[in-house]
Amino acid sequence: MNALSVWLSRISKGWLTLTFTILMTAFMIWVLPDQSARAEAYSGDVGSPDTSFFYRPQKLFQIAEAYGEAGRQAYVRARFTFDLIFPLVYGGFLISTISWFLNRFTTTENRLRLLNLVPLVGVLFDFLENIAASVVIGAYPLRLELAALLASAFTLMKWLFVNGSFIVLLVVFILWLGKRKNPQTSV
Numbered sequence: 001m002n003a004l005s006v007w008l009s010r011i012s013k014g015w016l017t018l019t020f021t022i023l024m025t026a027f028m029i030w031v032l033p034d035q036s037a038r039a040e041a042y043s044g045d046v047g048s049p050d051t052s053f054f055y056r057p058q059k060l061f062q063i064a065e066a067y068g069e070a071g072r073q074a075y076v077r078a079r080f081t082f083d084l085i086f087p088l089v090y091g092g093f094l095i096s097t098i099s100w101f102l103n104r105f106t107t108t109e110n111r112l113r114l115l116n117l118v119p120l121v122g123v124l125f126d127f128l129e130n131i132a133a134s135v136v137i138g139a140y141p142l143r144l145e146l147a148a149l150l151a152s153a154f155t156l157m158k159w160l161f162v163n164g165s166f167i168v169l170l171v172v173f174i175l176w177l178g179k180r181k182n183p184q185t186s187v
Contacts, residue, residue, distance in 0.1 A: 005114050012099030012116075016092075024093040027086060035082050042071030049133045050083070054156045057148035060133065064140035076138045079130040087126040094119035094165045101172040105179035105187050112187065115168050122161030129154035 039048050046066040049055060064072060099116040106112050132151035136144050175187055 001114065001117060004120075005117050006108065008095055008116050008120075009099045009103055009108075009113055012096040012103065014100065017096040017100040020089070020093040020096045023089050027089050031082070031086070035078065035086075038074070039078065042067050042074050048075075049151060049155055050129070052155060053159050055152055057145060057152050060136050060148045060151055061140065061143055064137045067137065072137050072140060076134045079134045083126075083130050087123045090162070091119050091123035094122075094162075094169060098165070098169050098172055101169075101176045105176050110187070112172075115172065118161055118168050119165040122158055122165055125154050125158035125161055129158050 043063070044066065046063050049060055049063060052059075067075060095116055098119065099113075102110075102113050102116060129151055132147050132154055135147045136151055139147075179185060179187060
């Protein structure tokens with residue numbers, strides 16, 4: 001894990017961080033609103049498992065039923081197009097930005113550098129969630145209980161690590177600001 005963290009820190013140059021910041025901003029302005037509108041067209045009032053912080057496996061079956069055949073196909077298609085790219089974009093943004101700030105006020109041996117791995121775990125759980133939820137929704141009306149349970153758990157873990165990554169980003173930003181104002185302090 002340390003070697004991966006060091007490598008991510010090493011490649012997180014200013015140009016890469018800026019590139020992912022621009023990509024993330026573009027996604028938030030142009031791509032996410034369009035994807036939300038498309039999802040709402042087939043999800044209606046039942047919502048989507050991706051945007052829920054936590055749901056019980058039974059809820060996933062209710063969602064699958066409410067989507068209808070066309071909605072289930074659209075959901076699965078979105079998980080293997082848009083939802084393959086977006087985790088890479090937000091993950092790249094979070095990893096490179098956290099690493100960039102950490103590079104500015106920590107030494108290469110500092111254990112704080114491992115914080116750049118938190119978003120990577122979030123991205124991993126996002127992919128696992130997409131696979132499990134797609135299997136459940138794509139197979140419906142067949143009820144795949146274990147896959148539904150895993151989808152629910154992966155969703156919760158995804159949000160814990162993704163939201164945690166934004167908290168880490170805020171903390172390292174504040175630490176970086178503190179170090180800039182008082183260069184003699186050690187972290």
